[in-house]
Amino acid sequence: MQKLFERLPSYFDLQRRLMLLEDQISYLLGGIQVVYIEELQPVLTLEEYYSLLDVFYNRLVKNRIPFHPRSLRGLQMILNSDRYAPSLHELGHFNIPSLCDPANLQWFILTKAQQARDNMKRKEE
DSSP states (O other): OHHHHHHHHHHHHHHHHHHHHHHHHHHHTTTOEEOOOTTTSOOOOHHHHHHHHHHHHHHHHHHOOOOOTTTTTTOEEEEESSOSSOEEOTTSOEEEETTOOHHHHHHHHHHHHHHHHHHHHHHHO
8 A cells, every 4th residue: 555655646747747748739739639538549557648648749749740829729639559540530539640640640630620520519419
């Protein structure tokens, strides 16, 4: 039990860094929200998920794809390590592979953004 309490500060620090990384990715992608949907993604530890986000973030920063700030606000994406091509889920969120090409990702998101908004509206009705 003591080991668990010894790990709590590092767990909370990792959780804080993970949220910060999600926010930075969101900023780079025009406000699209990064979410984790347990039912639709492989089960990952917090450390594994952070690592996945970190790899994706570093690819985005290195390639600097321009999205208009907040142009994709209200949209959601989940990051996957087991996919090769981005897709749009029927519920309106994007399934984005962590290793996808940033230029292709930009084109895909921009061409599917309106359909994603429509799917999300239908989901809410």
